[in-house]
Amino acid sequence: MPGRTTVVGAVMLRDGRVLAARRSTPPVGLWEFPGGKVEPGEQPPDALVRELREELGLAVTVGAEVGDHERPWPISERLELRLFLVDASGDPAPGDSHDALRWVGPEQLDGLDWLPSDRDALPLVRDQLVTSVLRD
Template sequence: MTERIVVVGAALFDGGRLLAARRSAPPDLAGRWELPGGKVEPGERPEGALVRELREELGVDAEPLAPVPGEWPLRPPYVLQVWTARLRPGSAAPAPLQDHDALRWLTPAEVWDVDWLDQDVPAVRATLARWATEARGS
């Protein structure tokens, strides 16, 4: 069995907008956009990794809500799982602290205005489908 390392991405929503983060490194990813997040460490649950990564990368206190159905391959042995999340009351505003040089809050109509990393595109599509379903249910 090959080792599989989970990377958790945050579909961070606030006021009907989704947060996108522009990579500053490594050079082959710099300038493209992703859902912020990072590796799940050994013994860590995905939702705990999400909270930790958003604190480290963006300086925010976030609350994971629910997993987005699906899993997307990254460079082996990595796979991407996405969770919806929201900022906790009183959290600082997100700021690009590590690995990113810009952030954008995107409305549903603006989501495709940024150049997403290829591996994030299917995850963003699944996130949008989930977002639309939840919006109709509320």
Template sequence: MTERIIVVGAALYDAGRLLAARRSAPEELAGRWELPGGKVEPGELPEQALVRELREELGVEVEPLERIPGAWPLGRPGYVLWVWTAKLVSGEARPLQDHDALRWLTPDQVGEVDWLDQDRPAVAEAARRLRRA
């Protein structure tokens, strides 16, 4: 049986917008957009991983809010994506690792970027939640 590895993603909100991050690597994902995040390390809670990953990848401090229901398989066996809504607490997001561009999108703009397939359901739900806020 393949071990399940959780990858966390952030539907990061600020001023009524959602952050999209364009992948720069690996080659097969480069140029497509995702919700930023990364792997949960051993002994780490998913929410802790989300805070750490966004600090490392974007240079920001965030507060996880709630998990978006669902778990989406990723391209590697055993890898699964869990997504949390989160709010920006401090810092200005910059593409420090694994990304070459960032965009803050209103709910009506989320369809303007080419999201990774596994992120699309969570992005749709995140946009719905933003519209209600």
């Protein structure tokens, strides 16, 4: 949306689970799909590659967007969230932005205290998890 900064998040699937990251920066203790802000002149997939390298020490390949890029999830008046499927090589390690990482299955998604925008995306993420299990 015009005037909003885009925040990108990774829907990283592995063995029928998705990676969730608990924030160690405000709002501390809430769970999110790891990622970060898109910098001026940067494309969202490129920002996600950069953010996941910086935050989790991962090399990733960004795939399809989850949801509709024309209607991203609002975070605030100034921020919006877009999620992308991501393939990663290696195991993620929490950096400065997160104090815990957890792989969660579809039945565990609602048990975490998510950031509101990430919580709003859970139905589509759950669909991705179910679809990935059916493919495997």
